Amino acid sequence: MNTKRIGAAGAAFLAATTMAACANNASGAPTSAGTVDASAPNVTIMVGGMSKQIYLPFMLAKQLGYYDKIGVNVNLVDEPAGGDATQNMLAGQVQGVGGFYDHNIALQAQGKSSEAVVSMLQIPGEVELCRSDLKGVVKSPADFKGRSLGITDTGSSTDFLTQYLSKKNGVDPAQETRRGVGAGQTFIAAMKQKAIDCGMTTEPTVSQAVSDGTAFILMDMRTADGSKAALGGTYPATSLYMQTDWVNNNKATVQKLVNAYVSTLSWIQQHDGAAIADKMPAAYYKGVGKAAYVKALDSEKGIFNPTGLMPEDGPKTCLAVLGEFNPKVQGKSIDLAKTYTNEFVQAATPVS
Template sequence: MRTPVKISAAAAVAMLALTSLTACGGGGSTAAGGKDGKIKIMVGGLDKVIYLPARLTQQLGYFEDEGIHVTLLTEPAGVQATTSLVSGDVQGVVGFYDHTLDLQVKGKQVESVVQLAHAPGEVEVVSNKAAGDLTSAKDFKGKKLGVTGLGSSTDFLTKYLAVKNGVQTNEFTPVAVGAGQTFISAIQQGSIQGGMTTDPTVAQIVDKKLGKVLIDMRTPEGSKQALGGPYPSSSLYMNTDWVNSHKKEVQKLANALVKTLKWMSTHTAEQIAAKMPSDYAQGGKELYAQAIKDTLPMFTKDGVMPADGPATVERVLKAFNPNLKNATVDLKKTYTTEFVKKSG
């Protein structure tokens, strides 16, 4: 799909609702798709910079070059995207790698096949009104903090930062506010004092002087400081059974995405922004390019999982997640480098 059709937000929601309804009747057959070169991928927010490689690959025509027809769908939070994968509505998800661990202990075998990022790309922002008494994660106690969705990666990371800094998960209130304008409105209205979000939302909040950056995890250095190591985040993950039965298709997806990561590593933020749909730059072209520039350090150049990344994710999740705390996770089953290492 070299020229994606632009649709309004309302139409997109309606289309997604229709997709979900039709999938309910035959989810199994949908999940088995892909042999005809048609693949559906759900993205946990298509216009988020942390998931930019998915749409950029489409814009550059790399999926088509590989002979596959990829339909990119969007959900506001990664947790909903994961639900779409498990129910068989889509063949893959572009979302956070940490969901593969969470799903494994729930009996679902899912693996990252292309690791797009080695840092979360997430930012904890604080509203200007609350900046006086919310100066670090130690001050989360008693606060209402925005996350994209309950059970999402922003929720996971917020809980970890709290526990790491002596605040129990029941001592603050996570509020599902999505991203973009809904997150910005929540900050403006004071329904949250701070929250975790990504670019371009971060750039817009700072530009409008509604809040400031409290914890920055857009770089590997910022990730190490906040989380104690590299935190592999944005990835293409799929059901392991589907991967094993569709290796040809998965290889083509990996080839296209790795080609995009390499392209990104040799182009400026402005050049990348110019390739994206114009309606993604809601705060203006310059601000959008700045958002991409601030987030670029999070991306890998080759799609390969960082060696000590999975262990960091496991440690983070086990710090607060009761499902994982005493569970044994087989990290080797949560990702594969088989396909990206074959991508030239």
């Protein structure tokens, strides 16, 4: 496979936990410290890149005080690579993952059972950026042949989406090099150093790279129209997913979590970017600046799922993408109905 990785693969689980806790507490934002209920269930959720706007609901729910109100001690852990987060879930180190829904399809293909219990993004929110010096040279993914392309990590959702876009535009993915460069500063540094020509990333990295002249937007999947044009249909992205056995054995806890996230999604719909940003830790917009962070939120607020229900045509689109390029999925019979559930969203009650 013509993929490479820049930098370390990611911190070990304990290190990631420590860094996430430090980052959250150092922000000066409200935390649940001092209000932990020893009798309440403890749930650790590993998020595939906490500062990305596509994963905003996980921290926003904490900032709104919803975890305390539902009576669950939630520990959020940052892990930039969604695939690594999934492995930690399978190892029992975390109970849930904040990541792309499509991981559940890949897991079923490997004989493992997990399911998304709430859908937070109805479209990917991903953007394909290219270096500014390539404007007019790279005009579409048809020009990816021989190029170095940035992805979050090998085997990540951005990896398969990049391959899908390449093939759809007539380029064999074997004729490109895909490099794991993460997001944020590592992504931008890779582009500035010309380690990558183009790359797939999300807000607020997009705004920072465009505003400082590092990159231009080649393809934009922050809108429903852009997503359908690129991928052929609705592509549900961020979700909370868990192993099916854990869900079945802890339904009361899962329901509380879903109550919190459905309420958070509703809160997002009722507020503008400025109000949302005011609730987030300052560290989340430090690199790009609060004004740009707010502008990005306002422009892409439509990516957030207003209901939490899985989009009806979404799983089929995800399977079509993975079935093309994920060797673990190719040729396998997938029961999509077992990769997600709307049970908890349909029973959700508002958190007040």
